Amino acid sequence: MSPTSVHHRDRSSRPPALEIIDLGYSWPGETGAVLRGLSLTLNVGERLFLAGPSGSGKSTLLALIGGLTGAEHGSIRIAGTALEPLSGAARDRVRADHVGVIFQQFNLLPWLDAVSNVRLGCSFSAERRRRASALDGTLGSAAARLLEAMQLPRERWSQRASALSVGEQQRVAAARALIGGPSLLLADEPTSALDSDRRDAFLDLLFAEAEHAGSAILFVSHDRALRGRFDRALELAAIQTPDART
Amino acid sequence: MTLPGLAARSLLNRRASVALTVATIAIAIALLVLVEQMRLQLREGFYRSVSGTDLIVGAPTSPVQLLLFSVFGIGNPSANLDYSRYLELAADPLVEWAVPIALGDGYHGYRVVGTSEAMFRHYRYAGGQSLQFASGSGFDDLFDAVIGAAAAHRIGLAPGDSIVLSHGGGNVSLHRHEAQPFTIRGVLAATGTPVDQAIYIRIDAHHAVHIGWDRGMPEPARMLGPDQARALAAADQQHQDAEHAHEAAVHADDDPVTDRAAGDTSKPDPDAHDLATPPPPGIGLEPSQVSAVLLGLKTRAAALGLQYRLNQQRERPLLAILPGLALQQLWRITGLAEQILRVVSGLVVLAGLMGMLTALLASLAERRREMAILRACGARPWQVAWLLLVEAGLLTALGIAAGLLLAFAAQLALAPWLLNQFGIALSPAWPAAWQWLVLGGIWACGLLVALLPAVMVYRRSLADGMQIRS
Numbered sequence: 001m002s003p004t005s006v007h008h009r010d011r012s013s014r015p016p017a018l019e020i021i022d023l024g025y026s027w028p029g030e031t032g033a034v035l036r037g038l039s040l041t042l043n044v045g046e047r048l049f050l051a052g053p054s055g056s057g058k059s060t061l062l063a064l065i066g067g068l069t070g071a072e073h074g075s076i077r078i079a080g081t082a083l084e085p086l087s088g089a090a091r092d093r094v095r096a097d098h099v100g101v102i103f104q105q106f107n108l109l110p111w112l113d114a115v116s117n118v119r120l121g122c123s124f125s126a127e128r129r130r131r132a133s134a135l136d137g138t139l140g141s142a143a144a145r146l147l148e149a150m151q152l153p154r155e156r157w158s159q160r161a162s163a164l165s166v167g168e169q170q171r172v173a174a175a176r177a178l179i180g181g182p183s184l185l186l187a188d189e190p191t192s193a194l195d196s197d198r199r200d201a202f203l204d205l206l207f208a209e210a211e212h213a214g215s216a217i218l219f220v221s222h223d224r225a226l227r228g229r230f231d232r233a234l235e236l237a238a239i240q241t242p243d244a245r246t
Numbered sequence: 247m248t249l250p251g252l253a254a255r256s257l258l259n260r261r262a263s264v265a266l267t268v269a270t271i272a273i274a275i276a277l278l279v280l281v282e283q284m285r286l287q288l289r290e291g292f293y294r295s296v297s298g299t300d301l302i303v304g305a306p307t308s309p310v311q312l313l314l315f316s317v318f319g320i321g322n323p324s325a326n327l328d329y330s331r332y333l334e335l336a337a338d339p340l341v342e343w344a345v346p347i348a349l350g351d352g353y354h355g356y357r358v359v360g361t362s363e364a365m366f367r368h369y370r371y372a373g374g375q376s377l378q379f380a381s382g383s384g385f386d387d388l389f390d391a392v393i394g395a396a397a398a399h400r401i402g403l404a405p406g407d408s409i410v411l412s413h414g415g416g417n418v419s420l421h422r423h424e425a426q427p428f429t430i431r432g433v434l435a436a437t438g439t440p441v442d443q444a445i446y447i448r449i450d451a452h453h454a455v456h457i458g459w460d461r462g463m464p465e466p467a468r469m470l471g472p473d474q475a476r477a478l479a480a481a482d483q484q485h486q487d488a489e490h491a492h493e494a495a496v497h498a499d500d501d502p503v504t505d506r507a508a509g510d511t512s513k514p515d516p517d518a519h520d521l522a523t524p525p526p527p528g529i530g531l532e533p534s535q536v537s538a539v540l541l542g543l544k545t546r547a548a549a550l551g552l553q554y555r556l557n558q559q560r561e562r563p564l565l566a567i568l569p570g571l572a573l574q575q576l577w578r579i580t581g582l583a584e585q586i587l588r589v590v591s592g593l594v595v596l597a598g599l600m601g602m603l604t605a606l607l608a609s610l611a612e613r614r615r616e617m618a619i620l621r622a623c624g625a626r627p628w629q630v631a632w633l634l635l636v637e638a639g640l641l642t643a644l645g646i647a648a649g650l651l652l653a654f655a656a657q658l659a660l661a662p663w664l665l666n667q668f669g670i671a672l673s674p675a676w677p678a679a680w681q682w683l684v685l686g687g688i689w690a691c692g693l694l695v696a697l698l699p700a701v702m703v704y705r706r707s708l709a710d711g712m713q714i715r716s
């Protein structure tokens with residue numbers, strides 16, 4: 001895929017999409033840290049596969065990156081903005097502006113149609129709306145282009161999300177996470193509900209659109225068969241200090 | 247998509263339970279509005295009926311009772327007034343007009359009022375409107391009747407029809423005035439007052455049909471035949487005309503006011519042609535009693551003074567009331583019941599809001615997933631909580647709107663019944679300004695009630711983050 005969007009030209013001059021230094025976290029009231037001394041850098045537009053078995057702190061890491069939980073130790077920067085000094089609301093704003101999220105399942109508001117679900121990705125960020133319009137003219141055309149790119153048949157666009165198949169739902173979720181070109185796409189086992197053919201097709205579409213939007217991808221999964229498709233692959237345990245998990 | 251838009255879509259998705267919640271609130275609001283509207287409308291309707299009458303005079307009783315039986319046909323007089331008192335009142339220099347009211351008979355459940363032509367000429371309602379004839383005219387023959395619009399419509403009577411009155415006002419009566427049938431002479435135009443619900447006959451005819459009923463039972467031997475009665479009435483009239491001719495001669499400038507009284511205190515003589523000859527004693531058609539007298543005064547300001555003067559008569563006591571004040575007394579009596587109704591409807595509104603709270607709380611579990619999705623899209627916890635408040639605001643607003651429509655429809659539906667029962671014309675109305683304030687307060691209460699689930703959502707979405715727990 002050749003670089004086509006404006007985001008790619010000045011890639012080197014922009015801060016990393018995600019920069020984690022010496023991150024530590026333990027659940028309140030529990031001894032033994034969930035994460036300890038975790039460091040990680042994700043450059044602009046980079047695709048990283050992060051492997052870890054369930055219970056290894058993946059969800060905690062995603063909550064910390066999303067700014068939903070405050071870190072106990074260390075620092076997280078999203079597109080150059082450090083989260084630690086920020087209030088909860090300000091962290092929410094950073095997430096709204098810079099982070100798109102795709103879950104394993106239950107990604108969509110079941111009572112909204114596909115297009116509205118995609119537009120929801122911009123609902124809480126003026127910055128995302130501005131970028132979506134800059135990229136595609138209007139918010140509506142941005143949503144339409146993404147759904148088109150995700151190969152969702154046009155007659156399905158106005159269907160309520162609950163009427164879509166799992167594969168279709170994941171593609172709508174990807175479109176929602178990508179609208180307005182977030183710096184970072186967090187994907188939490190997004191393919192585990194898909195069979196292998198659909199999984200590969202989904203990754204193709206996801207990568208192409210992330211490329212177009214200039215979004216870096218942090219793909220968290222226990223399915224190591226996918227790692228070959230990413231720029232880099234890391235084990236969650238390997239990027240922490242050795243005694244992180246006992 | 248804006249937050250209100252999202253809330254509306256979310257509500258639309260749960261439309262069945264939302265409809266039930268809205269219906270609950272709507273019924274509560276309708277009850278509240280209806281109680282208040284009916285109260286105001288009834289008061290206005292009652293006031294319309296007496297607004298043109300300055301004083302009502304009757305035998306000593308309670309002012310409210312006198313008001314209710316004389317104008318509204320509710321209840322019966324416990325005592326009557328001597329007819330001579332009516333004549334005195336009619337002759338009082340302060341009095342512009344006097345309308346006698348003699349009660350006791352009915353027809354198909356409608357009350358029959360013995361009165362005089364003055365009723366049609368002078369009675370005023372709703373700020374000075376006078377009675378109009380929709381068809382026919384006023385009394386001509388002794389046994390003529392004029393019927394109110396609603397009664398005529400319901401029974402299906404038109405001028406020329408013949409009716410036989412029942413003795414006693416009820417629907418079912420054991421005795422009827424078979425011997426003296428009446429003919430409908432005129433039908434009054436609708437007024438929206440109890441006038442519509444009555445049948446008017448001449449007070450001397452009222453007297454005539456009751457001759458021979460002294461013990462509440464007919465004694466045919468003593469009863470007057472129609473022609474006998476007519477002859478007596480004609481004699482009365484001649485006598486009266488002669489008096490007026492005499493009066494006119496004395497007060498050359500005075501207009502003879504023939505309707506002031508159906509006769510004077512002297513007994514008429516069927517064969518009297520000679521004015522100089524005093525009428526011989528015997529049976530005449532001059533009534534002996536009236537149930538009440540409606541008075542219109544030359545100046546309204548005189549009402550208080552005349553009322554005081556009339557009520558001060560110790561030797562022959564009577565009761566004079568100012569209709570407006572008597573109505574106030576009536577409202578004081580009904581005030582407690584109104585207050586209870588208000589409290590009850592207020593509680594029903596509270597129950598409606600509690601129903602909404604229940605529905606919102608019940609929806610929280612299934613919404614946990616949606617909250618996580620919204621959070622992942624960048625929503626702040628307060629925005630997720632705000633969504634619930636917006637929903638509650640929409641629900642309450644919808645409930646209030648539906649309740650108002652329901653109340654309006656109920657007024658439309660109740661209007662004919664009230665008109666039939668009390669002769670009070672309701673014009674369905676939207677709430678007054680201060681009622682809108684109350685409704686606004688209820689809306690605010692809806693938001694207040696939703697604060698509980700909103701706070702729960704706030705804390706949960708803070709704790710859950712974008713983790714999906716379902």
